[in-house]
Structure formats: C-alpha cells, structure tokens
Amino acid sequence: NAGVTQTPKFRVLKTGQSMTLLCAQDMNHEYMYWYRQDPGMGLRLIHYSVGEGTTAKGEVPDGYNVSRLKKQNFLLGLESAAPSQTSVYFCASTFRQGPFGYTFGSGTRLTVV
Amino acid sequence: KQEVTQIPAALSVPEGENLVLNCSFTDSAIYNLQWFRQDPGKGLTSLLLIQSSQREQTSGRLNASLDKSSGRSTLYIAASQPGDSATYLCAVKRGSTLGRLYFGRGTQLTVWP
Numbered sequence: 001n002a003g004v005t006q007t008p009k010f011r012v013l014k015t016g017q018s019m020t021l022l023c024a025q026d027m028n029h030e031y032m033y034w035y036r037q038d039p040g041m042g043l044r045l046i047h048y049s050v051g052e053g054t055t056a057k058g059e060v061p062d063g064y065n066v067s068r069l070k071k072q073n074f075l076l077g078l079e080s081a082a083p084s085q086t087s088v089y090f091c092a093s094t095f096r097q098g099p100f101g102y103t104f105g106s107g108t109r110l111t112v113v
Numbered sequence: 114k115q116e117v118t119q120i121p122a123a124l125s126v127p128e129g130e131n132l133v134l135n136c137s138f139t140d141s142a143i144y145n146l147q148w149f150r151q152d153p154g155k156g157l158t159s160l161l162l163i164q165s166s167q168r169e170q171t172s173g174r175l176n177a178s179l180d181k182s183s184g185r186s187t188l189y190i191a192a193s194q195p196g197d198s199a200t201y202l203c204a205v206k207r208g209s210t211l212g213r214l215y216f217g218r219g220t221q222l223t224v225w226p
Contacts, residue, residue, distance in 0.1 A: 033213070042218040043202075058213070090156060092214070099164050101147045102204075102214060106156035 002026050006091050006105035013081045013112045021076040021108050023091030029103070030096035032074040033058070034066065036087040037107075043090065049074055050096070081112045115140045119203055119217035126193060126224055134188040134220045136203030141181050148177050148188050149202040151219070157202065161188070193224045 004025045013019055023032065034046040045058030049068040063085060065077045074093075078085060091105040116139045126132055136146070145164045149157040161170045161177040163186070169178040176189040190197060200221045204214040 043216040101162040104157040
C-alpha cells in the first residue's frame with residue numbers, strides 16, 4: 001500500500017537551474033494536486049489535474065509547469081528556479097466523486113541557492 | 114474565497130490533559146472537512162474526515178465535530194500523550210467535484226511528560 005510517493009525527497013538547486021518533481025499514486029485517483037508549504041503561509045495550491053491529460057492553475061502557479069501524461073503520475077517542473085521557490089512541496093490525490101478525503105505524499109524539500 | 118483559521122497557533126500542555134483545537138471557516142458551503150497531523154519534516158497524515166451532513170467523527174482518543182452553519186470544527190484529544198506532539202491542520206473541501214482543499218495554518222501542539 002504505497003499510496004502517494006514523491007521523488008526526490010530533498011534537492012538543492014542553483015538559481016536558474018531546472019528540475020522536475022515526480023508524484024506517483026497507486027490508488028486509481030482521478031484528481032491530483034501540487035501544494036507548497038512555507039512557514040507562516042500554510043499550504044497553497046500550485047496546480048492540479050482532474051484526469052489524464054488535463055491540468056489547471058491553482059493559487060500560486062507562476063514559475064511552475066505540470067504534466068499528467070499518465071493517470072498515476074503528476075509532474076511538477078521548475079524551468080528556472082528562483083530562491084523564492086525554496087519550499088516544501090506536497091502532492092495529494094483523491095477520487096473524483098464520493099465521500100473521500102485526500103492522501104498526501106511525504107513531501108519534497110527544495111532549496112534554491 | 115474560503116478562509117480557514119485555526120486557534121490557537123500553538124499549545125503546550127502536560128501529559129494527560131484533554132484538549133480542544135479549533136478551526137473556523139468563512140464559507141459554510143463545504144463538502145467535507147478533514148483534520149491532518151504533520152510531524153516535523155514529514156508529510157500530512159489524515160486523522161478524521163467529516164462529511165458536511167455529519168456532526169462528528171471519532172477515532173480512538175480523537176473526536177472531531179462540525180457545525181457547518183456557524184463555520185466551526187473542533188478536534189478533541191482525550192488524555193493527551195507526548196506522542197501527540199505535532200502540528201494539526203484543518204482543511205475544508207468546497208464542492209463535491211473538483212473541490213480543492215483550503216487549509217488553516219495549523220496548531221502546533223506540544224505535550225510534555
């Protein structure tokens with residue numbers, strides 16, 4: 001019962017570098033989300049997806065891109081990392097309908113220097 | 114826009130105390146409310162999920178109540194233990210489908226022996 005798996009768990013980037021964070025879920029969830037968590041700011045939604053091949057912007061989408069080529073995977077990309085993107089990133093997923101809650105991954109701690 | 118507030122921001126209690134964590138939300142048109150626990154440097158673990166039609170949910174020493182009309186939820190922890198020390202997050206889901214989660218900033222709980 002893996003649930004939601006995020007890779008990598010830690011990463012240090014230099015300003016201007018690019019990287020991709022991977023989220024994988026094995027629960028057949030239709031909806032997937034990327035959040036960032038910053039001290040004093042709580043969790044904020046970056047992008048989300050309601051199904052394979054679809055993505056949409058959340059609350060703080062600037063500087064990020066996403067793709068959902070397969071139902072089980074949701075990728076978050078940083079094309080040109082900035083120090084303001086230093087944060088902890090969480091992926092979450094849930095079913096499209098029904099009285100279900102959200103399942104979160106363990107997070108990726110990203111530092112941009 | 115839905116705003117979620119958690120009070121208190123921090124709480125420090127001796128072992129054995131019964132305690133209440135509060136969560137309030139501005140828009141009562143929610144689908145469900147979920148309480149999470151987050152340990153330092155870790156991901157979010159779901160504790161309790163309350164549907165909008167429910168008044169409370171219980172799991173072990175935890176009891177969560179929901180009063181949708183007043184925009185409030187409480188998490189009651191009975192006979193607190195040092196292992197309960199963590200940050201507790203409240204999140205509301207708006208809408209039955211495509212509903213994103215709106216998070217409070219959490220209550221940081223410390224239970225000392």
